[in-house]
Amino acid sequence: VMKTYKLIELGALSKTQEITVEERHLDKGFGNLWQRGVGAKVTLEEAISLSITQSDNTADKILRDLVGPSPVSEVFNYLNIEEGPGAGVTPKSFSSTLRALYLSAYLSKESSSELLDLMTKSVHRDRIVGGVPDGVKVSHKVGIYKQAGNENVQVHSDCGIVYVPNRPYILCIMTDANIEKATQYMSDISKEVYDYVSMVNLGNQ
Secondary structure, X not given: OHHHHHHHHOOOOOOOOEEEOOHHHOOOOOOOHHHHOOOOEXXXXXXXXXXXXXXXXXXXXXXXXXXXXXXHHHHXXXXXXXXXXXXXXXXXHHHHHHHHHHOOOOOOHHHHHHHHHHHOOOOOOOHHHHOOOOOOOEEEEEEEEEEOOEEEEEEEEEEEEEOOOOOOEEEEEEEOOOHHHHHHHHHHHHHHHHHHHHHHHHHOO
């Protein structure tokens, strides 16, 4: 999505352009866009929104088609985030991408703010969000990694920026527990971190 925004800034893509859903895009894993079927039309803006707010796999494949085969590598290289064996997408690297959005280090301030705002509208209201009080904004993205050839190996993640007044912080959690335990772990950890940061923040006022 960050690479897509960069191409929009450069004028190579437009949010209003329409994309035709093709057979290779369809993915039932997450989201409902696949239900519209082959031949359906979707704007780039809608594909971006579905990819972020619903983790829609079909929308993600559409974006990957548009931006090329290695969008993550291109963004990582720009931000000097390590890749290769033992690196890849880790809590540290994911946190670096969130920091880059917060500081507008890769995208313009307008694009960064728009994307972070979109991330507050995620349909996933548990995990990190489940550990903070209602009304506290969280720009976050959940994910799941499945090891190729071994569906039993899954890593659940949630990474985001929690906007505590005057002391926003990044929290990124990844765990190989099953989905039920992973969700609870993330919520519990999020609450502990939020309570600590809030206490420190209050003490400094």
